[in-house]
Amino acid sequence: MSLTRHSTRRMISSWSRGIRTKSWTFEDTSTYSAASHLSRLLESKFPSYSKVDNIKKLRQLPPGFHFLYCNPSNIHTGEDGYDNYQSPVDEEGRHFGRRMWVRGQIEVVKAIEFQKDVSCIEHITNVRNIQGTAFVNISREFSSSDGGRISEQRTLAYTNERYSSSGKPHEAFTADRSHGITLSSIDVMRYSALTYNCHKVHYDRQYAVETEGLPGVLVQGPLMVTLLLYWYARIHPEVEVQRFRYRNVEPWLVDEPAALSIASINGKHVLQISSKTGQKIVGWIN
Known part of the structure; x- marks a missing residue:
């Protein structure tokens, strides 16, 4: 059941x-096996670039x-299909629809090495309401048994509105270098399995289109x-x-042709994934 506005x-x-008084701890091991599966998936998308012959040659x-x-x-x-332990609810336990x-x-304070025990402490740092949408800021602090540390911040938005495109292309920057790429449903399914991601928008086309109003998976x-x-x-x-x-x-x-691009803007490397409709994601390396 969805929340009323x-x-x-x-x-x-x-x-x-x-929720801001709570924290969650996840324990894991930085195994080579999961990284090997991911490396094979990624390498298949960059056939013209130098290969990592064996992920086990890497220390970090x-x-x-x-x-x-x-x-x-x-x-x-x-x-x-997504875990609800951080999903906003009202007094009657009702969740947002999307x-x-x-x-x-992502900040790498000290790189985490392979084959180490890893702990992640997670908590919510801030929650904002903007025109009926809840923006939840999440902090995830990874630490390994050898002193490695990665700090990650992520923001999820919760809404009752179905997806609708603005109808206007999102402008992408002019790239210094680019690489064409298309991901299949198999690629996306493999990554969901590796990261234990059960969100239906990544594999259930009927749910994505009919329930959330998305153009596809x-x-x-x-x-x-x-x-x-x-x-x-x-x-x-x-x-x-x-x-x-x-x-x-x-x-x-899925199956939408796109390009990975990089440019040097104001002294920083800026990266993006874009298609004929414009930017999908843009990022900055500091």
Whole structure:
């Protein structure tokens, strides 16, 4: 059941006060096996670039690979298949009809090595209500047994409005370098399995179109981030990425031809994924 609009502000305020006192801890191990599966998926999208012959030759997690570890168990999922432990609710336990990953930041304080015990402490830092949409800011602090540390911030938006495009192309920057890419339903399914992501918008076309009003099945936000960082590492192997912030602009659909692009703007490397309709995601390497 979805929230009515008039209860939204009261719900967000009440729920926010309680949820910000809570934290969640996830334990995992930074195994080579999960990283090997992801590496094979990513390498298949960059056939003209230098290969990582064996992920076990690497000592540390490549940028974006932390998404593989310390994920929720998906025991209490909503109608959309996504875990509801952080989903805003009102006094009667009613949830929003749709959720979206809208932005985030990754900061590598000290790289996490493979085959280490990893702990992630998660808590909600801020909740805002903007015209009936709840924006929930989440902090995830990864630490490993050898002193590695990755700090991640992500923002999810919760709304009762079905998806609708603005109808105007989202402008993409002029790239210094680009790489064409298309993801299939199999690619997206493999990534969902690796990250234990049960969100229906990534595999159930009928649900995505009929329930949420989306144009089709969506590529995951973390996968877009990882693709950009993986490609960047191929182009600039000499750069150790310490901070990457990004903003999801529009859905990227399965089987939709797109391009990964990079440009140097105001002294920073800016990356994007875009299609003929414009930007899907844009990110900045600091």
